[in-house]
Amino acid sequence: MKEIKLAQTLVKDALCFYEQGKTTKPSILLDKETHKNYNFDILKEELNKMGFDIMDYKDAPEIKNVEHSFINRKWLVYQK
Secondary structure: OHHHHHHHHHHHHHHHHHHOOOOOOOEEEEEOOOOOOOOHHHHHHHHHHOOEEEEEHHHOOOOOOOOHHHHOOEEEEEEO
16 A cells, blocks of 8 residues: 555655654655645554654644644654
8 A cells, every 4th residue: 555655665664764863853845735645644553553643733732843834734643
């Protein structure tokens, strides 16, 4: 399934960004519009199996001076 492949790629990239010092925790942003054809429930389930979760970026606790329109267009994938 495409959701499994996407989850694997997101986790790999999130860990890579963290190891490179680009993020303070393993995490990555996902564009809602680009990924609207994915089954969110399956994607979330696959991410959970790998110790990650996904949430609406506007609900993220550590948003810094980011434009409101940008925040509304993103999902946050992060390590639990």
